[in-house]
Amino acid sequence: MEIPYTSETRPDTGLYNAKLGIWLFLASEVMLFGALFSSYILLRTGAPVWPHGRDLGLNVPLATLNTMILIGSSVTILLSWVSLRLHDVKKFRLYMGLTLLCSLGFLVIKYFEYMEKIHHGHLPSFNTFFAIYFTLTGLHGLHVIGGMVVNGYLWGPGLKLWHKDPQRFTNRVEVAGLYWHFVDLVWIFLFPTLYLL
Amino acid sequence: MALVDEHAPHAVGHADDHHELGFWEKYVFSQDHKVIGIQYAFTSLLFLFFGFTLMMFMRWQLAFPGRPLPILGKIFGQTFAPGGIMLPELYNQLGAMHGTIMVFLGIVPLAVGAFGNYLVPLQIGAPDMAFPKLNMASYWTYFIGGVLMLGSFFAPGGAASSGWTSYPPLSNLAGAGQTVWLFGMLALIISSLLGSTNFIVTIVQLRAPGLTWMRLPFFVWAQFVTSFLLLLAFPALQAAAVLQMMDRIFGTSFFLPSGLVVSGQVLEVSGGGSPLLWQHLFWFLAHPEVYVLILPAFGIIAEVIANNTRKPLWGYKSMVYSISFLGFMSFIVWAHHMFMTGMGTVMSTFFQTTTMIISIPSVVVLTALIISLWGGSIRFNTPMLFALAFLPMFAIGGLTGLPLGLAPTDIHLHDTYYVIGHFHYVVAPGTIFAMFAGIYYWFPKLTGRKMSELLGKLHFWSSFLFINGVFMPMFIQGLAGVSRRLYDGGMAYSHAQDVLHWNKVMSMSAWGLALAQLPFIINLFWSMAKGKKVGDNYWDATTLEWAATTSPPLAHGNFAEIPTVVRGPYDYSLPGAPVDFVPQHRG
Amino acid sequence: MQTTNYGLNLYLPEAASTHATQLDNLTALVHWFMLAMFVGWGLFFVYTLFRFRKGRNPVASYEGAKGHFSTYGEAGIVLVEVILLVAFAVPIWANRVNDLPAESEAVVVRVVGEQFAWNVHYPGPDGVFGRTDVKLIQTGTNPLGIDRTDSAAQDDITTINQLHLPVDRKVLIHLSSKDVIHSLYLPQMRVKQDAIPGMVIPIWFEASKVTPEENTLPGCAVGSKCWEIACAQLCGITHYRMRGFYQIHDAAGYEKWLADNAPAPAVMAAPVVPVAPATTEPAPADAPTAGAPTP
Numbered sequence A: 001m002e003i004p005y006t007s008e009t010r011p012d013t014g015l016y017n018a019k020l021g022i023w024l025f026l027a028s029e030v031m032l033f034g035a036l037f038s039s040y041i042l043l044r045t046g047a048p049v050w051p052h053g054r055d056l057g058l059n060v061p062l063a064t065l066n067t068m069i070l071i072g073s074s075v076t077i078l079l080s081w082v083s084l085r086l087h088d089v090k091k092f093r094l095y096m097g098l099t100l101l102c103s104l105g106f107l108v109i110k111y112f113e114y115m116e117k118i119h120h121g122h123l124p125s126f127n128t129f130f131a132i133y134f135t136l137t138g139l140h141g142l143h144v145i146g147g148m149v150v151n152g153y154l155w156g157p158g159l160k161l162w163h164k165d166p167q168r169f170t171n172r173v174e175v176a177g178l179y180w181h182f183v184d185l186v187w188i189f190l191f192p193t194l195y196l197l
Numbered sequence B: 001m002a003l004v005d006e007h008a009p010h011a012v013g014h015a016d017d018h019h020e021l022g023f024w025e026k027y028v029f030s031q032d033h034k035v036i037g038i039q040y041a042f043t044s045l046l047f048l049f050f051g052f053t054l055m056m057f058m059r060w061q062l063a064f065p066g067r068p069l070p071i072l073g074k075i076f077g078q079t080f081a082p083g084g085i086m087l088p089e090l091y092n093q094l095g096a097m098h099g100t101i102m103v104f105l106g107i108v109p110l111a112v113g114a115f116g117n118y119l120v121p122l123q124i125g126a127p128d129m130a131f132p133k134l135n136m137a138s139y140w141t142y143f144i145g146g147v148l149m150l151g152s153f154f155a156p157g158g159a160a161s162s163g164w165t166s167y168p169p170l171s172n173l174a175g176a177g178q179t180v181w182l183f184g185m186l187a188l189i190i191s192s193l194l195g196s197t198n199f200i201v202t203i204v205q206l207r208a209p210g211l212t213w214m215r216l217p218f219f220v221w222a223q224f225v226t227s228f229l230l231l232l233a234f235p236a237l238q239a240a241a242v243l244q245m246m247d248r249i250f251g252t253s254f255f256l257p258s259g260l261v262v263s264g265q266v267l268e269v270s271g272g273g274s275p276l277l278w279q280h281l282f283w284f285l286a287h288p289e290v291y292v293l294i295l296p297a298f299g300i301i302a303e304v305i306a307n308n309t310r311k312p313l314w315g316y317k318s319m320v321y322s323i324s325f326l327g328f329m330s331f332i333v334w335a336h337h338m339f340m341t342g343m344g345t346v347m348s349t350f351f352q353t354t355t356m357i358i359s360i361p362s363v364v365v366l367t368a369l370i371i372s373l374w375g376g377s378i379r380f381n382t383p384m385l386f387a388l389a390f391l392p393m394f395a396i397g398g399l400t401g402l403p404l405g406l407a408p409t410d411i412h413l414h415d416t417y418y419v420i421g422h423f424h425y426v427v428a429p430g431t432i433f434a435m436f437a438g439i440y441y442w443f444p445k446l447t448g449r450k451m452s453e454l455l456g457k458l459h460f461w462s463s464f465l466f467i468n469g470v471f472m473p474m475f476i477q478g479l480a481g482v483s484r485r486l487y488d489g490g491m492a493y494s495h496a497q498d499v500l501h502w503n504k505v506m507s508m509s510a511w512g513l514a515l516a517q518l519p520f521i522i523n524l525f526w527s528m529a530k531g532k533k534v535g536d537n538y539w540d541a542t543t544l545e546w547a548a549t550t551s552p553p554l555a556h557g558n559f560a561e562i563p564t565v566v567r568g569p570y571d572y573s574l575p576g577a578p579v580d581f582v583p584q585h586r587g
Numbered sequence C: 001m002q003t004t005n006y007g008l009n010l011y012l013p014e015a016a017s018t019h020a021t022q023l024d025n026l027t028a029l030v031h032w033f034m035l036a037m038f039v040g041w042g043l044f045f046v047y048t049l050f051r052f053r054k055g056r057n058p059v060a061s062y063e064g065a066k067g068h069f070s071t072y073g074e075a076g077i078v079l080v081e082v083i084l085l086v087a088f089a090v091p092i093w094a095n096r097v098n099d100l101p102a103e104s105e106a107v108v109v110r111v112v113g114e115q116f117a118w119n120v121h122y123p124g125p126d127g128v129f130g131r132t133d134v135k136l137i138q139t140g141t142n143p144l145g146i147d148r149t150d151s152a153a154q155d156d157i158t159t160i161n162q163l164h165l166p167v168d169r170k171v172l173i174h175l176s177s178k179d180v181i182h183s184l185y186l187p188q189m190r191v192k193q194d195a196i197p198g199m200v201i202p203i204w205f206e207a208s209k210v211t212p213e214e215n216t217l218p219g220c221a222v223g224s225k226c227w228e229i230a231c232a233q234l235c236g237i238t239h240y241r242m243r244g245f246y247q248i249h250d251a252a253g254y255e256k257w258l259a260d261n262a263p264a265p266a267v268m269a270a271p272v273v274p275v276a277p278a279t280t281e282p283a284p285a286d287a288p289t290a291g292a293p294t295p
């Protein structure tokens, strides 16, 4: 027997299963990063002195660039979903491809930032600031990679489903998009917290 | 993000029910919620049994400190038990792992993974869980977590030994076993997150037509609230685990303050961390977690009581509101575990108050359950006996939570056996009894056979006797001031001398309790093969699981066609009805 | 200790501080409340089981119980809990953590936990604690890292695993830890407080009884009723015998003890000789862990 509401929405809830699923998943993600941010606050308020990210040589320009890139990728993934709604697979591949490029760019830049730190001997064990810096950005990085895997799948092999069941494929892209916006949002909190404040 | 590419192949694969699955797909990597439920059931029962076994070794050391363990002493080897005498190192490992295994690998997977998985889709008239692949994934991540936890015993220096609470700095300084413990916990956390997401979506989306929220069986409500607790509380421990991994692997100091001096040597770390940070993160999970241990039990008890009183639950709505409120409140009481960490008046007043408030919904639920008995026609079969015993047992556990919840009285009782007694009354003769009630009650649905009443009653009465023998004396010891986690059971302390003899009583009872499980284990396996065959609805029950044609094996998809629900969950003894029960889908 | 509070025997240790009875009475009060609930609900429970068993009541009633007695019961419980909080718990706790005595009027002592012993630091006659520095810490000779060159440190008294205090005077303890979390537990004083590294937590109490002669060192072997410092928080392998000893003296006795143990400049650097500090061998603790004062 088919499981209901896998692609069509349930009238009384107005949702299809995966959409509710992703919202719940994101709720728990909010709790995860919420817990880490709270830890950051607790450690910072407990510390006699707290260094400013830029004084410790965090590269604000690069980070700003990265912020732009992520925001851009959020836009492109949205467009890729829109183009599916308009049944334009070519455009979908284009925008989803751009999203992937952006995320790749983000990681490359992050890699150079990390290397810079490590060269200065600023490892996580250096002090509490770098401990939390590497933990938060590292965890965020893992989320980016996770998103890339999913988006890559949808861009490539996953596309098969489009021809079998366009509605469900569109849903998947929407769900992937929701996740990606979240990853973007987390960074938008991380950037000022670590680099500016 | 497994969520995204969910169930497409599944739904396609099973669109036609004749399509046959191979052995592996059917019994091992199954996506059928019933098979997964049974997988959860056996794994978690084995873990329960294992966790119990660890404790039986500890109880020997507590009853006869420094005396070699008879026969079995050998298995721990010379490093941890030279000449069969358990070393404190080993005692601490067993203690920490007993707690971890019982909570995270025993009760939660049994209460949620097994009962929830098997029954929720059936009770809401759904063909399966919303995300069958995810369901399979969560079982196997749980399995991996279990393997890691067991493996940690073989880590250099043995398993985690800083208590199930793993307070740093102690846990930061502990051996490799602690790292394995952290990875194990991560696996278990991920498993719970996948599982709870799945449950919530299933209950919201897949309810049969006509099955409105106030027509849900109370069991489903309990699982619903439980899932939210798991979903939103576990991430805190996830964060804590990540931070402690950083500390242990990358040498950060999240939980290490500056100026630590360990065995005369200044510790070479950057410092600047906070030991209390861990406690806040841990208890933010662990308090909701303890309600995760009890809510499914409430659910099971409610089903069994309604069925065996042959009348509707009294105050069903108030029960539903109570557990929802309880679920919400459980996020803001966590620091009642931390009164002794140097808490000021503002914080302590807040957490004492919330703790007193959260006791009210439990009172409401228990009261409603007891009043539900009034006017019933009570059948004392095995499931009902366990369900009835649950009420006063939970009452003892719950009531003893009150002196712990008031900071001044907690001063003397904190970290004594009083605490141990308190929570074992809620989880052992509480939750475990509820689990037994559930197993006896739904066994006919799983197997089409019933379990032996004789062995069942034997199991009940002996367990009831011994389990009180284990836990009642703990209150006396606790009030006398005997601390928990003492390798020698307190015999070094003069203030413990007067109550020391209870250790032998408790240990004997614990071993007796183990023997009392034999009838159950025999009953379980014997009835599977030889138990009396019974019909689809052996208990004359009203909820939907009994409307599905019984296994073995329940056809995949559960129902020939999805029933339409027309009435509340417990229409027993409806005036004017031909029989004393009217199923939810019968007009 | 077979004392009773409000007619309840709670098996509590002897109560020997000014706030002890206060706490015990609250504990008794709460237990009466619990008992009342348990018996009340229990009787109703047992009666229904008997009254409505299948044999006696073959046909169940669809409506079941009527009336609001449950609401009244629950309202009563809420009321009692409010009273327990407002009238007892909150004020008593405030008194414990807020009404700290002034350093001037109180006997001030530093207690520092370590795996697996209690280090006690008295300021000596000048009432000022000498400077301490973790770099100076030496196991055996200088566990607290006291800088003996500091003038304030000259007269400081340190002991291991034993705490001597006067009766009828407010005591202020600054509690901390060197390594992991411990918990200072003085059963007869009804004092328990976690010792957390990186934090210095103040606790205060006022002993109301002198330790009975037979309960004091020497001869305070296991089994005798000596007054002990216990560690209440899992702190490692020998947590179970991180066991110290404390004695409440009368005023004269306390002065004498201080005088007897004032460090003579000559023997200042002499090594600390703790009597049987906690060790790691598995055998159950039998020897008293109470240590002699360090010269």
Ligand code: HEA
Pocket (backbone or CB within 6 Å): B165, B290, B291, B293, B294, B336, B337, B355, B356, B358, B359, B360, B362, B363, B366, B367, B370, B391, B392, B394, B395, B397, B398, B399, B401, B402, B404, B405, B406, B410, B413, B414, B415, B419, B422, B423, B426, B427, B431, C037, C038, C039, C041, C042, C045
């Ligand atoms: C299932 C698990 C569970 C449940 C339900 C509870 C329920 C409660 N717990 Fe407990 N608790 C634990 C599991 C649980 N606890 C664990 C595991 C620990 C120790 C962790 C560790 O340190 O290792 C702990 C520790 C713990 C502490 C910390 C103690 C300390 O370390 O010093 C406190 C303090 O406030 C507390 C309070 C409470 C309270 C107020 C409730 C309330 O919710 C209870 C409300 C219930 C009632 C008030 C009963 C009312 C019933 C009736 C009136 C019906 C009567 C019926 C008949 C007689 C038939 N608990």
Ligand code: HEA
Pocket (backbone or CB within 6 Å): B042, B045, B046, B048, B049, B052, B055, B059, B095, B096, B098, B099, B100, B102, B103, B107, B162, B163, B164, B165, B293, B420, B424, B427, B428, B429, B432, B467, B470, B484, B485, B486, B487, B510, B513, B517, B520, B521, B524
């Ligand atoms: C869900 C939680 C849970 C459960 C169920 C139990 C169950 C039991 N616990 Fe445990 N316990 C804890 C959670 C739990 N415990 C925790 C968290 C701690 C604190 C650890 C720490 O200090 O960090 C603790 C600590 C603890 C201590 C204190 C140790 C110390 O402080 O030094 C003791 C001492 O007696 C104890 C005893 C027992 C006993 C005798 C049982 C018995 O009730 C067990 C009974 C079990 C059964 C009856 C189930 C048997 C299984 C079957 C019959 C299934 C078999 C079927 C098949 C194999 C198919 N426990």
Ligand code: CUA
Pocket (backbone or CB within 6 Å): C113, C114, C116, C181, C182, C183, C231, C232, C233, C234, C235, C236, C239, C240, C242
């Ligand atoms: Cu120190 Cu336990």
Ligand SMILES: [Cu+2]
Pocket (backbone or CB within 6 Å): B286, B287, B290, B333, B334, B336, B337
């Ligand atoms: Cu709690």
